[in-house]
Amino acid sequence: MKNIKIEILTIGEELLIGQTINTNAAWISEKLNEIGLKTYRHTTITDDKEIIKNTLQEIAQRADIILTTGGLGATNDDVTKKAFCEYFNVGLIRNENVLAHIKEIYLRRNRTITPTMESQADLPTNSTCIFNSVGIAPGMWFEEKGVIYVCMPGVPYEMKEMMHSFVLPELKKRFTQQSIYHHRIWIASLGESYIAEKLEKVEKELPKHIQLAYLPQIGIVQLRFTAIGDQQDNLKKQCVEIQEEVCSIFGDAVVGIGDNITLQGVLGDLLRDKNLTLSTAESCTGGYIAHLITSVPGSSVYFKGSVVSYNTEVKIEHLNISTQDVATTGVVSEKVAIQMAEGVRNLLKTDIAISTTGIAGPEGGTVENPIGTVWIGYADKEKSFAKRFVFEKDRLRNIQRAALMGLDIARKCLLS
């Protein structure tokens, strides 16, 4: 079967001045991808009739399907419908169903309908109407010279409704392509390039129909294997075999397999499964570990709380840190990190505890403890220890990296 080429054209000056982030293109691509259709290009242009016509002409030379959003409102800066009429050299015809729908909405809002509003029921003579059940401006579907054009509003929830109710089912019915299967493996606390080196052999031996992408975030890297073929089951089986090889290389650095894996989610699942509770004592991370943990719904089952001890006296008084150790080794030290973890574990009566003490920057570094130095402590009923890291110069990134590293240390301890 022919490889269907889809492009998305988002229309709107607000996107080109950076006032609005283009979430429509990503959302549409994701939904197409889920039914096995691949997006080849996103293009964003302004609300200008000539530019729209020229761009349509250009894309129609490359693509089989063009999905557009934006510029369908009733105000002067909305010119997409006019551009399509001129592009196809057709006139407008009033759609009585749409008109009745618009009138009903105005009646409900107690507003008088104007001719401009009524004109939103006028559609190009060569178009099929895509009904807008959650708004006013209808969408349009055109087929000309072997190219499908789908024209939708820029308002995300109106566009999404049209995609779900009409566009996706129609495309799925017509273009049953090969299956696309994504298999995601998440690895924590290792750099993208280190992972890539370790995977050199795996990557070389990948069959042609399976591709690997590295998607790094702070503290975690997603390996995405994309398999294309006829049988979804078979693709999955092949990916699972690769997964086994990857897991044998990285061991407990593998956080999880699946679509939306986070360290805080996986740690939470482990705590819940083992019926354990957690607390944190945070200095340089300033509450960010607690925030990550509590961003997971239902975390109150295992998370009891945190002492954010930004101030040294707070550490000494409430976490029971030895003043002598603070005086001899300093607050940013192994001893203090361990005592903080033990201290909060006792104070909040939890099974395990994580602590951080360090220098997030941009000031405060010393020769011994340069900016980015963080001690991360861990305590449970059997052991306590701390590890030293030296991150970079950026304050916010140091906070984030230290927090994720803390979560990962706890996760690994719970695994072993």
Next chain:
Amino acid sequence: MKNIKIEILTIGEELLIGQTINTNAAWISEKLNEIGLKTYRHTTITDDKEIIKNTLQEIAQRADIILTTGGLGATNDDVTKKAFCEYFNVGLIRNENVLAHIKEIYLRRNRTITPTMESQADLPTNSTCIFNSVGIAPGMWFEEKGVIYVCMPGVPYEMKEMMHSFVLPELKKRFTQQSIYHHRIWIASLGESYIAEKLEKVEKELPKHIQLAYLPQIGIVQLRFTAIGDQQDNLKKQCVEIQEEVCSIFGDAVVGIGDNITLQGVLGDLLRDKNLTLSTAESCTGGYIAHLITSVPGSSVYFKGSVVSYNTEVKIEHLNISTQDVATTGVVSEKVAIQMAEGVRNLLKTDIAISTTGIAGPEGGTVENPIGTVWIGYADKEKSFAKRFVFEKDRLRNIQRAALMGLDIARKCLLS
């Protein structure tokens, strides 16, 4: 002067399958707009050498400046540098400064450097290196046949650093025509549409060369007045006059005037100026207020710490909450919010304290306290009180809105 045409080319398969939302294109366009340069088109393509080369050729026919992001890493799916070499038909030459920088990073991380890693210091012979002070892969600047090509990493903070330190100053120096002056007023805790209504008259009376944009974020709205003209001083004077009118309308809802105003930054300045200290007791915000406060460099001067009391026993035991009040009014109540603020203020011996208790969702709502209900408490040496809010259904947004509202309540108390 010629109208400079800029296009942005974002490269990355993750954008075309909708896994990553294209924030880079919006951010770059916004920054270009601020120095008076207009973006004509955004294009997104996959990491494919031939597609990159063809697209560059196509855009170079229309644009004067092409800014690209993505595909500069060391892994096999990163092919942008190779594509540029083939596009210009040039080879690579090792940049010793970049190599030293990469080696230093590896040394700091205690990792052995490999030839693949070292090869990131190789740059096309016709390029100017854009140093990556916050990461590894350098950016590149090319000028060929009257077109400027700027090639940056896809990692947002690396791209942003390069834009700020090199690309924007360079483009501004070369291409800025009339003066553009931006004047920003930040307003907290009021909705965009409410603000717009109140500003209807101001907006109608704006002179033609001054435009107003509303840039809403969670908890705060930026009003950006953009003035274009010949004399920077005059533009500024006009904007300051408008500012006075805006401030008289919104009173203490105005958080500040300037480029990067945050509630946590302004609250921190107030605390420092008045020589006061702060603590927080957080239940539903789970440490997020403490995180926002400590994201400000130097916050250790005024922030002593936080008790994240996710668990009711932690509230009762450490924040001295009355068990009777918990039993009669529940944890999500005015009384408990006030006692939490007073409790942490006493415990950590600070001048003022903020507290939160509520239901972030997505579960746990009741008829009296639906999901999104949050009590925010405040205490200082003279008074303590709590206010009730009902936000929406989304957990993370509720946490963020409650945290910002807490900061704003403290800010207003310190002003009065």
